[in-house]
Amino acid sequence: MNQIIAPIMAPIPVRASSSDDPAELLRFAIDAHGVGAAALATLVEIRGGAARALGAHVAVAADGRFCGYVSGGCVEAAVASEALLAMAEGHDRTVKFGEGSPFFDIVLPCGGGISVAIHVLREVGALQHVLDRLRRRRAAGLVYSPARQTIEPVGPPPRACWLGREFVGVYRPRTRVVLSGQTIEAQAVARLAEASSYDVIVREQGEKGRVAADTIDPFTAVVLLHHDLDAEAAILETALASPGFYIGALGSTRTHRRRIERLTAMAFAEDDIRRIKAPIGLFGPTRDATSLALSVLADIAAARLVAFA
Structure with a gap:
């Protein structure tokens, strides 16, 4: 049978x-x-x-x-x-x-x-x-060879592309947001950033010292949401000396002019000062915390696309 x-x-x-x-x-x-x-x-x-x-x-x-x-x-x-x-x-x-x-x-x-x-x-x-590299907040690369049917580590390229007959991909750490400010706007930004799976570090209330310089790496956005220029001074100085891809600060155009005057008096270069996005956000002016948070997160996302295009 x-x-x-x-x-x-x-x-x-x-x-x-x-x-x-x-x-x-x-x-x-x-x-x-x-x-x-x-x-x-x-x-x-x-x-x-x-x-x-x-x-x-x-x-x-x-x-x-x-x-x-x-x-x-x-x-x-x-x-x-x-x-x-x-x-x-x-x-x-x-x-x-x-x-x-x-x-x-x-x-x-x-x-x-x-x-x-x-x-x-x-x-x-x-x-x-x-x-392992992403865990250490380092970019990484992989090269794929269709002929050999292999995938191997390689130094990260500026962007994913073909190099000859091999395809090279790039991997970058997720966006980190270093947030300073004890305002309702800061709370809203922190909530939305966490919901976006960003790595969020909030400067605690009463913290007087600078944020550790190595906290702000090339994949970090620094968000300053203070209503007092003195309160942002220490972390702003650290941010300007860092490789962070985004620095944004709360305040009107008039407030930012005062900020520029202070930084100029402290001998910061014009190119460094121009790194500050102020007034902060992609769109504005906003009149509530949620709209501001959306504007800030959209600005960070757009800046990252430009920085790593």
């Missing part, structure tokens, strides 16, 4: 998380690799418009769970399906979606097209290297 063998059903892709934080995606891939198999899909080409930047990831576990985005959410399940096939075959693959793709039923709303490189993880040392 001939035995009928039932076909092995491939796992159904299921989103495990809505996060797009690169550190969380790499951690997911490491954990999945530890209990089975995993793949890391990377956005390596954009044709026309796209919802995500080059280097964006989708991490996929062998049981079908996935997280991350390489589009606005319209192709991620298909990417996960392709990653599951790659894991089953044990070979990397690159897949096109949207314009120029063989998948006619998958259309990107932007009308463009993307290419996604799917790497079947053989080891996770390179991913752990990135997490």
